[in-house]
Amino acid sequence: MARLPNSTGEKFERLVEIMDTLRGPNGCPWDKQQDFNSLKPMLVEEVYEVLEAVENSDFEGMSEELGDLLLHIVFHAYLGKEAGHFDINTVIDKISEKxxxxxxxxxxxxxASTADEVIKNWEAIKAQEKAQKLKSRTPDQRSxxxxxxxxxxxxHEAHQISSRAARVGFDWPDVEGIFDKLQEEVAELKEVISTGDDAGRRERLEDEIGDMLFVIVNIxxxxxxDSEAALKRSNRKFKSRFRYMESELAKQGKTLEQASLEEMxxxxxxxxxxxxxT
Known part of the structure; x- marks a missing residue:
């Protein structure tokens, strides 16, 4: 019987070897069919499963889901190796150097004695790295x-966009200014709603609702x-209260469909x- 690996390095090498076998001549037909694009939705799903385990403080689940996520990193690195672009060593070297x-x-x-100083240094170094990458571009090509x-x-994208804009002073002077902007966007949305149903109404509604959401993220x-965390919290709260409502109605021998709006x-x-x- 083969000796099981003990060290972290040996365990990681075993995972890489397993992937090598799965993609090999006598490997798994499904694994051999996958490419970068086919793995994308599964990669996103694994990230969200990790986040769910974190939110639930499910440490057993977290260790399993992090393993699934690690598999995707190894899988993508293996695909990179097959295509001659990079391998797992490249991935490890890049993050270690960074x-x-x-x-x-x-x-x-x-x-740096405080976390704020660390973040400030991190952002400055990151900006230098980015400037180095953009050297070959003309000013009008940089952003x-x-x-x-x-x-x-x-x-999350809205938060990132507005955070970067705020770094160079493109921001409201205070939170009241953002609330004023929110009221402006609400008024514009109401105006579109009141215009009736025409060919471009749906697109305008999408624009105005998007603008309103963007402002809320800025608040x-x-x-x-964290807007995402705040919305997640509200989602959990709604689900919890809705389930309570269902449970209480069930005790009365009623379903949601049988209950009046006043009862609900x-x-x-x-x-x-x-x-x-929650």
Whole structure:
């Protein structure tokens, strides 16, 4: 019987070897069919499963889901190796070099005694790296917003965009200014709603609702609140209260369809005063 690996390095090598076997001549037909694009939706799904485990403090699940995510990193690196672009060593080298480079207060001569100083240094080094990459481009081809992935969830993307704009002073002077902007966007949305149904109405509604959401994200950013986390919290709260309503109606022998709006509203309000786990 083969000796099981003990060290972290040996365990990681075993995972890489397993991937090598799965993609090999006698490997798995499904694994051999996959490419970068086919793995994309599964990669995103694994990230969200990790996040769910984190939110639920499910440490057993977290260890499993992180393993699934690690598999995707190894899988993508293997595809890169097959195509002659990069391999897992390239991936490890790049992140190791980046961590050392961006922590000069640990691996170099600079000092940083607070987390804020670390972030400031990190951003400065990141900006230098970006400037180096953009050297070959003319000024009109460069953008402060470059590098924000277009595939980010829209709320996160909006936060990133507005944060970068704020760095150069393109921001509201105070949160009241953002609330004023929100009222402006609400008024514009109401105006579109009142225009009736025409060919371009749906697109205009989408524009105005998008503008309103963008402003709300900026309110959260200004108040140093994670919009995604805040919305997730509200989603959990709604689900918890809705389930309470369903449960209370079931005790009365009723379904949601059989209950009146007044009954549901009364139970909804009652759920707010109950200590319901979210």
């Amino acid at each position: 961590l050392v480079r961006r922590h000069p207060h640990v691996f170099g001569e600079e000092s 402060l917003l470059e590098g924000i992935p277009s595939k980010l969830p829209a709320i 959260a950013r200004y108040l140093k609140i 509203e009364a139970l909804w309000q009652k759920s707010k005063s109950e200590a319901i786990p």
